[in-house]
Amino acid sequence: MSDTSSGSTVQKSESFLAKSIIGLMFVTVSIAALVLGVVAVVAINNNNGGSSTSSSSSSTAVATIVQVRMTEFAVTMTPATVPPGEVTFQVVNAGTLEHNFAIPTLDKRTIMLKSGETAELVVSGLEVGEVAIICEVAGHEASGMKATLTVAEGSSSKATSDTMPMAPMTWQQMDKIMEDVALSFPAKTEGVGNQELEYIMSADGYKEFVMTAKIVKWEVEVGKFVDAWTYNGMVPGPVIHVNSGDKVRIVLKNELPESTSMHLHGVRVPNAMDGVDPYTQKPIDPGATFSYEFVADGPAVGMYHSHHNAQVQIPNGMAGALIIDDWKAIAMKAAKGKTGDADGKAEQEVVMVLNDAGTIGLSLNGKSFPATAPYSLKVGETMVVHYVNEGFMVHPMHLHQPTGLVVARDGNVLDSPYFADTISVAPGERWTVVYTAQDVGVWAWHCHILTHAETPQGMRYMVTALIVG
Ligand SMILES: [Cu+2]
DSSP: HHHHHHHHHHHHHHHHHHHHHHHHHHHOOOOOOOOHHHHHHTTTOOOSSSOOOTOOOOOSSSSSEEEEEEEEEEEEEEESOSSSSSEEEEEEOOOOOOBBBHHHHGGGGOOOBTTTOEEEEEEEEESSSEEEOOOTTTTTTTOOOEHHHHEEEEEEEEGOTTTSSOOOHHHHHHHHHHHHHHHHHOOOOSOOSSOOOEEEEEETTTTEEEEEEEEEEEEEEETTTEEEEEETTBBSSOEEEOOOOOOOEEEEEEOOOOOBBBEETSSSOOOOGSTTTTTTTBBBBBBBBEEEEOOOSSSOOOOOOOOHHHHHHHHTTTEEEEEEHHHHHHHHHHHHTTOOSSOOOOSEEEEEEEEETTTTEEEEEOOOOOOOOOEEEEOOOOEEEEEESSSSEEEEEEEEEOOEEEEEOOOTTEEEEEEEEEEOOOOOOOOEEEEEEEEEEEEEEEEEEEGGTEEEEEEEEEEEEEOOO
């Protein structure tokens, strides 16, 4: 499983390649069909706030209204040039993250606005010159959420009547935002999940894996930090890899504000180790520790996760993979050469944990596109992928190319492996798929429930790419 950690290496070294050719990918990505309808809805979100004096002929009492639209990651203002004096900014957060509208030089700002929320900010005494506007959420200004308001004598405020509907995003604006998001892939965020967990060999002959359940700040996408409930501070939890016959001990310390327990899903264990409190054990109280012991009986593609207040603890991050035996070898044996691999060996093994709820939300391995990690292969090389669904919904996972050979379900090798380009992974399921790269390019890889992969601001959530070089 050492190749799991190589995913993060790929994330750095392939970013240039990804950026240089990802534009091409977008021409062919065919999941944007829902976009136009959604834009229309967003554009209606115009705050018809109160009466206006904009029709007044008074030269001093004219209130200028600027309509501001915040999205990931852009700020658009209509108009962007105003006369000196008082300006009312009518701000709508048309994005999906939290944003605010701020003029740091004047120390003026709205509160943080959730998706769909609006606010008004009145700024008086604006003088001729340029005023810098930003969103103050960490990283958002650098990602493009900045704009310049020009204050000039003689510019008309007439066009800013609040009776005028907010201009919908043009297709050019949409394309620009989508391109900006795409070009930021893979966006750098703090924290990498799925890291291999090293064991300590205990005096009594157990491979001992030490884990701490705790809440940490987790960066799901650039600037979006959430309270993640984690094993060892990462989402997904660390990968545990053992072999059949190993005596395994998982020592779990609970540093959460509530009790927990750990279920070993798809892994054969004695009943007392099944992690289902209060039946098989008492809950692990905050501050307490419990050890799960079993003899590994593989092969298995298992997962460990909370079994206490699980509908909160799991989607908030408390889940990870537990793999028994060498699945590169098992999968290649099952594939019987059908995928056209060059040397009969799998170069990489990848765990892809799917989530759609809790504080983490729609994500692949705890990250939302463009912060997801891309993968890379050379033509003729093979990747064995374990899709692991820890969410609440089925996710049809679609890799544009190559077609996958499904070799195992829930760690059980299929008698008749079959090819599929879209593999539905239901909650609790694990599907093991062999992909051998055939054609050079950047191949989109995403959940095919379109709202899990796309927004009017471009691709998001359960999207990554396979880069074949
Ligand atoms: Cu999905």
